[in-house]
Amino acid sequence: SFSTMSAAADVPVAGLPGTNQERSFFMVKPDAVQRGLVSEIIGRFEKRGYKIVAMKMVTPSRELIEAHYDDLRSRPFFEGLCKYMSSGEAPVVAFVVEGKGIIKVGRDMIGVTDPLKSAPGTIRGDTGVSIGMNSIHGSDGVEGAASEIPLWFSQDEIANWNKTADKWIYE
Ligand code: ADP
Numbered sequence: 001s002f003s004t005m006s007a008a009a010d011v012p013v014a015g016l017p018g019t020n021q022e023r024s025f026f027m028v029k030p031d032a033v034q035r036g037l038v039s040e041i042i043g044r045f046e047k048r049g050y051k052i053v054a055m056k057m058v059t060p061s062r063e064l065i066e067a068h069y070d071d072l073r074s075r076p077f078f079e080g081l082c083k084y085m086s087s088g089e090a091p092v093v094a095f096v097v098e099g100k101g102i103i104k105v106g107r108d109m110i111g112v113t114d115p116l117k118s119a120p121g122t123i124r125g126d127t128g129v130s131i132g133m134n135s136i137h138g139s140d141g142v143e144g145a146a147s148e149i150p151l152w153f154s155q156d157e158i159a160n161w162n163k164t165a166d167k168w169i170y171e
Pocket of ligand 1: 072077081112113114131132133134136137138140
């Protein structure tokens with residue numbers, strides 16, 4: 001019979017920043033799900049050599065979105081942001097990526113908040129023109145990743161798998 005034990009050594013849910021087991025939280029936002037960009041976006045992380053350790057489609061509640069964007073409560077766009085993210089008109093795809101430098105590199109791959117100011121080649125720079133509907137969320141630092149990963153995923157939703165291709169990715 002098959003074991004449910006993971007093959008890889010256990011890594012804390014929030015990852016190990018500064019190592020090859022650093023983790024960051026990402027989310028394909030509802031606009032990008034509606035536009036059929038899920039594989040385009042997640043594929044970029046796979047191509048880069050990163051390991052996806054968790055992924056799920058969720059129709060987030062207002063409460064979850066408010067908790068996720070808690071530090072933006074005082075901003076004028078907060079209400080609109082929560083409405084768009086939790087409208088139920090499209091789900092989001094939440095995922096956790098593991099690998100060397102993923103927190104910073106993930107932000108570089110995404111671009112800046114405003115897609116119009118994001119360089120071509122970045123996810124936002126290649127997919128959108130609106131500051132609110134900007135395709136993807138990515139944790140903005142070690143602290144953000146450490147709080148967002150457990151907010152969206154329970155321990156048993158994270159796969160501590162051993163990626164054998166890592167020996168062709170990490171020297
Ligand atoms: P980022 O997602 O780049 O880390 P923020 O944390 O500042 O950016 O903002 C969270 C999200 O709120 C953005 O990704 C975007 O969807 C939305 N947002 C930010 N600024 C604005 C704005 N001026 N008007 C409308 N929506 C905004």
